[in-house]
Amino acid sequence: MESTVYIKNASIFTEEYGVMHGALLIEGTNIKAIHTDAQSPPENAGVIDGQGLNLIPGFIDGHIHGAAGADVMDATEEALDTMAGALPAEGTTSFLATTITQAPENINKALANVAAYQSKQDKAEVIGVHLEGPFIEVSKKGAQPLEHIKKPDIGQFKKWQQLSGNSIRTITMAPEHDDTGEFIAYLHASGVNVSAGHTDAGFEAIKKAIPHGLRQLTHLCNAMNGIHHRDIGAVGAAFRLEELRAELIADGIHVSPEMLQLIYSNVGSERLILITDAMRAKCLQAGNYELGGQPVTVTEDRAVLEDGTLAGSILKMAEGARQMLQLKDASIQSVLQMASENPAKQLGVFDRKGSIKPGKDADLLLVDNDLNIKYTICRGVIAYQGR
Numbered sequence: 001m002e003s004t005v006y007i008k009n010a011s012i013f014t015e016e017y018g019v020m021h022g023a024l025l026i027e028g029t030n031i032k033a034i035h036t037d038a039q040s041p042p043e044n045a046g047v048i049d050g051q052g053l054n055l056i057p058g059f060i061d062g063h064i065h066g067a068a069g070a071d072v073m074d075a076t077e078e079a080l081d082t083m084a085g086a087l088p089a090e091g092t093t094s095f096l097a098t099t100i101t102q103a104p105e106n107i108n109k110a111l112a113n114v115a116a117y118q119s120k121q122d123k124a125e126v127i128g129v130h131l132e133g134p135f136i137e138v139s140k141k142g143a144q145p146l147e148h149i150k151k152p153d154i155g156q157f158k159k160w161q162q163l164s165g166n167s168i169r170t171i172t173m174a175p176e177h178d179d180t181g182e183f184i185a186y187l188h189a190s191g192v193n194v195s196a197g198h199t200d201a202g203f204e205a206i207k208k209a210i211p212h213g214l215r216q217l218t219h220l221c222n223a224m225n226g227i228h229h230r231d232i233g234a235v236g237a238a239f240r241l242e243e244l245r246a247e248l249i250a251d252g253i254h255v256s257p258e259m260l261q262l263i264y265s266n267v268g269s270e271r272l273i274l275i276t277d278a279m280r281a282k283c284l285q286a287g288n289y290e291l292g293g294q295p296v297t298v299t300e301d302r303a304v305l306e307d308g309t310l311a312g313s314i315l316k317m318a319e320g321a322r323q324m325l326q327l328k329d330a331s332i333q334s335v336l337q338m339a340s341e342n343p344a345k346q347l348g349v350f351d352r353k354g355s356i357k358p359g360k361d362a363d364l365l366l367v368d369n370d371l372n373i374k375y376t377i378c379r380g381v382i383a384y385q386g387r
Contacts, residue, residue: 130170136172251320286299
């Protein structure tokens with residue numbers, strides 16, 4: 001028998017009508033109805049009083065490697081279960097399991113594991129794979145292992161997409177290594193979100209890749225060219241090219257608070273996508289960990305390789321959302337655009353996720369005005385309850 005949940009007295013951030021004060025009815029995994037007038041909850045419904053709180057869509061993390069001691073490259077059901085169970089506490093209700101540049105056999109295992117994985121209703125949903133690498137630029141490898149970097153290869157990608165059960169939704173690659181645009185065009189035609197990252201491409205090379213199907217930039221400002229007065233680079237491309245959305249790690253470390261403001265003021269919430277790029281140490285204590293077979297040292301605010309290179313993050317989505325909310329001219333609505341709506345649209349799941357509308361998945365958060373999470377609901381089930 002399907003469960004029924006009734007959330008009353010909340011400020012509901014709806015897709016169609018803006019912010020409405022009222023109640024929302026969940027039946028099973030979906031949003032059944034939104035009411036603006038006082039109504040009695042259905043018999044046998046679980047009732048949540050949202051008095052003084054905001055009901056918003058769940059966050060979608062399109063770039064995350066690990067959390068709570070688990071990593072996608074562990075290639076086990078337990079690892080994905082651990083990640084999916086930890087993420088609702090930070091407001092993430094769905095995510096892309098993100099791989100790293102590694103030996104092909106290790107990527108094979110990770111992709112096959114995602115293909116076999118069945119998401120649980122009381123955890124964040126795995127909605128696909130973000131294949132980060134191995135088709136990247138050596139000089140911008142960041143924390144990607146050098147020895148496994150490859151040139152773009154359609155045949156290899158086809159094998160990986162088949163192994164994944166056709167679940168690769170995003171690929172991070174260096175467009176300068178696809179001179180003809182054939183690789184990007186193939187990916188785009190097959191429905192994959194092509195993102196330029198770990199790239200040394202300048203502005204013109206990024207611009208050249210757009211007609212072939214480039215539609216995104218991976219972790220803006222990190223592992224790419226910055227803005228120069230004679231070539232505004234990949235970062236400048238985010239500012240100038242409206243065809244592109246850009247991922248952003250809003251931890252104040254990967255991108256300084258001043259640069260976050262500059263990006264927000266010039267790119268706008270319509271084209272930014274909040275991500276964590278988190279690794280397995282997220283939710284754990286400082287110490288020594290691993291990423292892509294490389295030793296990583298984690299302090300209370302960052303993860304680094306032995307040479308000091310940032311190795312992903314330990315950022316939680318709600319923390320990134322709160323960081324963006326502090327910016328000039330930012331609002332809860334603009335943060336939701338970056339953390340929920342844009343990733344859903346970019347990944348082709350906006351028909352069921354990314355906003356509050358009857359018929360969509362009941363992926364919902366009850367938060368205060370500072371985006372502190374009181375409840376996380378994953379497809380109709382309470383997955384986290386805060387204090």
